[in-house]
Amino acid sequence: MNTVDAGAAVGANGLLSIFISLLCIGLSFWALQNLKLDLLIRYPKSAAGKLLQLLLAIVLGHFVSAFLLDYIRWTQSLRFMF
Template structure:
């Protein structure tokens, strides 16, 4: 594997990570729309309530995307077993 191939693979992995992370954050935002934040937050329609909703989506999306990216790496490393 040449240096150009290695650099290209690193770039593709970076783009894949960004895409999966943004996708998971978007899915988390969509899923959290059904959460009744008015039970936890005094004013869920305020700027602070919306910011908290966004931060929940980012944290949840981060954990989900990390799991998916780890799973992809694990499945790719299985080929080195044999």
């Protein structure tokens, strides 16, 4: 593998990571729409309430995307077993 191929592989891996991370954050934000935040937050419709919901979506999406990216890496490394 030459340096051009390695650079393209690293770039494609980075692009895939960004795409999966943003997708998981978006899905987390969508899923958090059904959470009754009014039980936990005094004013869930305020800017601070929406910011908290966004931050929760980022944290949840990060953990989900980290798991998915790890899983992809693990499955790709299985080919070295055989």
